[in-house]
Amino acid sequence: MTSSTALPAIAGLAEQARRVRAQGLLAHLGSSASGLAHLGFLLARGPDALTFLHSQVTNDVEGLQPGQGNRSARVTRQGQLAELFSLHRLPDGEEGPAVLIVLERERVSGLMTDFDAVLFADRVELLDISERFNVWAIQGPTADQVLDEWLEADSGSFAAAPPEAMAMPTGGGLPPQTLLIRHSLTGDSGWLVLLPRPAASQATEWLDGLRSAATRLGVVELAEPALSPILETLRIEAGLVRMGPDTSGRKRILPETGLEQHTVSYTKGCYVGQEVIARVRTYGKLPFALRGLVLGSPDEAPFDSEAASLLASVPEPGLPVRLQDESVIGQFASRTLSPVANAAVVYAYLDKKHRIPGAKLSLKLEDRCVEAEVVLLPFYDVPGAAERVAFLYDRAVRAFAEGQESKALAGLEEALRIDPTFSDGYEAIGVMLGRSERFHEAIDIFKRLEEIAPAEPMVNTNLSLYFMKIGDKETAEAESAKAMQKSMAQRSGTAVDTERLDDVLVEQKQADARRKKEMFAQVLEIDAEDGVALFGLGHALLALENWPEAAEVLGRAQAVDAENSAIYLARGKALEHLDRSHEAEKVYRAGLEVASRKGDLMPLKEMEHRVLLLSGQGNGRD
Numbered sequence: 001m002t003s004s005t006a007l008p009a010i011a012g013l014a015e016q017a018r019r020v021r022a023q024g025l026l027a028h029l030g031s032s033a034s035g036l037a038h039l040g041f042l043l044a045r046g047p048d049a050l051t052f053l054h055s056q057v058t059n060d061v062e063g064l065q066p067g068q069g070n071r072s073a074r075v076t077r078q079g080q081l082a083e084l085f086s087l088h089r090l091p092d093g094e095e096g097p098a099v100l101i102v103l104e105r106e107r108v109s110g111l112m113t114d115f116d117a118v119l120f121a122d123r124v125e126l127l128d129i130s131e132r133f134n135v136w137a138i139q140g141p142t143a144d145q146v147l148d149e150w151l152e153a154d155s156g157s158f159a160a161a162p163p164e165a166m167a168m169p170t171g172g173g174l175p176p177q178t179l180l181i182r183h184s185l186t187g188d189s190g191w192l193v194l195l196p197r198p199a200a201s202q203a204t205e206w207l208d209g210l211r212s213a214a215t216r217l218g219v220v221e222l223a224e225p226a227l228s229p230i231l232e233t234l235r236i237e238a239g240l241v242r243m244g245p246d247t248s249g250r251k252r253i254l255p256e257t258g259l260e261q262h263t264v265s266y267t268k269g270c271y272v273g274q275e276v277i278a279r280v281r282t283y284g285k286l287p288f289a290l291r292g293l294v295l296g297s298p299d300e301a302p303f304d305s306e307a308a309s310l311l312a313s314v315p316e317p318g319l320p321v322r323l324q325d326e327s328v329i330g331q332f333a334s335r336t337l338s339p340v341a342n343a344a345v346v347y348a349y350l351d352k353k354h355r356i357p358g359a360k361l362s363l364k365l366e367d368r369c370v371e372a373e374v375v376l377l378p379f380y381d382v383p384g385a386a387e388r389v390a391f392l393y394d395r396a397v398r399a400f401a402e403g404q405e406s407k408a409l410a411g412l413e414e415a416l417r418i419d420p421t422f423s424d425g426y427e428a429i430g431v432m433l434g435r436s437e438r439f440h441e442a443i444d445i446f447k448r449l450e451e452i453a454p455a456e457p458m459v460n461t462n463l464s465l466y467f468m469k470i471g472d473k474e475t476a477e478a479e480s481a482k483a484m485q486k487s488m489a490q491r492s493g494t495a496v497d498t499e500r501l502d503d504v505l506v507e508q509k510q511a512d513a514r515r516k517k518e519m520f521a522q523v524l525e526i527d528a529e530d531g532v533a534l535f536g537l538g539h540a541l542l543a544l545e546n547w548p549e550a551a552e553v554l555g556r557a558q559a560v561d562a563e564n565s566a567i568y569l570a571r572g573k574a575l576e577h578l579d580r581s582h583e584a585e586k587v588y589r590a591g592l593e594v595a596s597r598k599g600d601l602m603p604l605k606e607m608e609h610r611v612l613l614l615s616g617q618g619n620g621r622d
Contacts, residue, residue, distance in 0.1 A: 010308045021140070023218045041130050042129070044125070045095045049097045078251075079280065080254075083103065084259070086103075139184065233336040236345065239380070255286055261416040261417055289349065293348050319332055333346070361374065392414055413429075458483075470605055520537035531557055535567050538557055554574060563598065569591055572591065
């Protein structure tokens with residue numbers, strides 16, 4: 001908690017953050033700072049650097065050309081988020097390809113150790129080169145212009161650079177090997193200037209030029225102790241996730257954080273942990289998802305002690321979010337006084353019932369009840385973002401019409417990185433993947449879209465189509481029923497209670513399963529070796545989520561009717577739910593032989609995908 005004596009200081013920092021947001025920021029990211037104000041650098045180089053990293057992180061590496069980069073993540077085999085960073089490909093050197101990894105300084109050694117643990121025969125050298133650079137950050141609406149003026153570049157040259165691009169400029173008194181990286185710490189345009197530690201006279205020369213350009217454009221220069229908390233405020237407003245404050249309390253699978261559109265390539269293929277994430281997306285529901293909470297009633301007046309007091313009453317990251325009736329609905333994460341929202345705002349991982357955008361919650365904070373509104377992140381919309389997203393979308397649609405699928409998907413990925421709530425972008429990607437018969441990936445995309453557009457029937461219509469394509473008729477019918485209910489609600493002008501709709505469908509499904517279970521049990525009392533009844537009973541037990549009995553009964557069904565490929569598929573799913581993945585894979589492989597021989601295309605496609613996920617093909621490493 002924050003003491004009451006610190007409340008005026010918090011409000012003062014928020015007002016300073018308002019000014020920095022409007023005018024821009026220049027800061028030295030020095031050793032006395034923490035978090036985003038103190039970045040570190042890990043260098044991976046060698047003949048196998050690209051292929052090694054490509055197999056270990058969530059975004060594309062092998063496709064990067066020198067000067068290109070992206071945001072990426074490292075997840076465990078269980079799909080849990082382990083680290084966040086950006087990747088930037090350097091020009092090839094004598095040692096071979098080289099990639100610079102940027103993350104918080106205190107986290108560099110942990111990531112290096114993590115990579116070392118899986119580095120066996122690959123010819124890769126890992127080096128912590130954080131101490132080689134003096135690092136300055138230029139962030140804000142005029143960041144590109146500051147660099148143009150400082151380095152006397154042609155007008156617009158830096159504005160044209162894509163996110164995470166890297167350059168090695170000359171001029172402006174810069175030492176050799178200086179790196180410029182387009183990297184936003186605040187949501188706005190931003191650059192990192194990495195200067196090899198020069199002599200004092202050289203440092204004065206380039207710093208004077210940089211400061212002069214920044215001053216002419218009204219940029220605010222900040223230093224500690226204000227720098228770290230102000231960067232944190234701007235970061236939270238921009239919806240950016242940090243390891244630590246946003247991953248405390250429990251292990252987070254990547255989809256819960258909303259980072260997929262920023263850190264995962266849809267065209268990359270497999271990566272460590274992908275199989276678990278894919279199973280959650282296709283067959284499960286996210287237990288929690290990251291949302292924003294706006295506390296109290298935003299007011300046009302400047303911050304007062306009440307807003308700061310509200311912020312101080314929020315429990316520490318990782319602690320439970322409680323409603324007024326003491327029920328727990330999630331966990332808290334980052335928080336700040338937001339100049340954009342003009343209110344105290346909080347990140348929170350919320351359960352499915354309470355994370356619908358626009359929902360009003362009555363939270364229990366200390367000894368009082370506080371009203372909060374659920375919003376999709378980010379709180380801050382970058383000026384010009386809507387126009388950029390529209391341009392990328394139109395260009396992607398044209399590219400797809402011309403048969404350039406990879407170009408179209410890349411453009412849509414960029415659009416979603418700018419605006420993670422852009423529903424047309426998700427729909428377009430899902431349709432494109434579906435037309436390319438990448439049905440599981442299409443399901444993943446429409447599941448994400450359902451998170452931000454829960455009342456839209458089109459989402460469930462498409463999910464129904466693609467579940468049918470992979471042979472999951474039961475789920476397809478459930479999605480079709482949801483689409484119909486949502487369409488009826490829209491036509492009648494009534495609100496869609498998506499949580500209640502899911503509950504009703506589950507109740508109907510389980511009631512039907514209980515009826516079938518009783519019916520098939522009666523048949524088996526007469527003939528314990530009836531293959532149809534065994535399969536029917538096993539399928540009913542699956543619907544009732546009785547995984548142990550389902551696996552046992554379906555095993556008996558397989559022994560009796562070894563030529564029914566659908567039995568292998570159902571039994572494999574039961575074994576997966578029991579964490580008996582190796583057994584499930586063997587069952588799927590046996591079922592593939594049967595389905596291939598008999599021409600059972602739907603079970604064949606589904607089991608092929610299950611085997612791919614379970615065997616981790618494409619990862620190449622543990």
